[in-house]
Amino acid sequence: EVHLVESGGGLIQPGGSQRLSCVASGFIVSGNYLTWVRQAPGKGLEWVSIIYSGGQTSYVDSVKGRFTISRDDSTSTLFLQMHSLRVEDTAIYYCAKGKVGAALDSWGQGTLVAVSS
């Protein structure tokens, strides 16, 4: 059974940094793409970043140059390193997985990042 478990959220001051983790089980991490999707309080879903099975990455414009996605295949863990955090980055961050052509078929429960002074 597929499981995705995020951690690393918390209260961070504006301008600060935080690293989110997502531990995967039940599938081969390197054979899928992994993404981060966020949801601000009371708002809709926003795609943040993706890392493909071959290691290529992509980001939404609002986080380019501030966030870095990576994965560790040996521990089946996805990361999101976030720098220069802004109040508008406040959201629940979900990790999710999929295969090319098949969308995001499994999601974690999310971790809350709150950026506030």
Next chain:
Amino acid sequence: EIVLTQSPGTLSLSPGEKATLSCRASQSVYNRFLAWYQQKPGQAPRLLIYGASSRATGIPDRFSGSGSGTDFSLIISRLEPEDFAVYYCQHYSGSPWTFGQGTKVEIK
């Protein structure tokens, strides 16, 4: 960037009724790489439909998707009590991926 516009914003229906949700893209979605998700309060989204019309594993057949190019639809043939939720469309045909703003299906 492909902008996805969902309509209506809210759909008020009774159990047993049919729900029709629309998702319009600002440009053609390559290869029908369009998905639908259901989200209930306090829960993560759940994949319903991918490739515009393929049901995800375990999704009941009362959920169906259709469309191509710029116009897509999700139909729930007969609403069950557990179907009242927010529904999002999403394209995955190229970066950046985007979501629609959501349609809330509420009990009338």
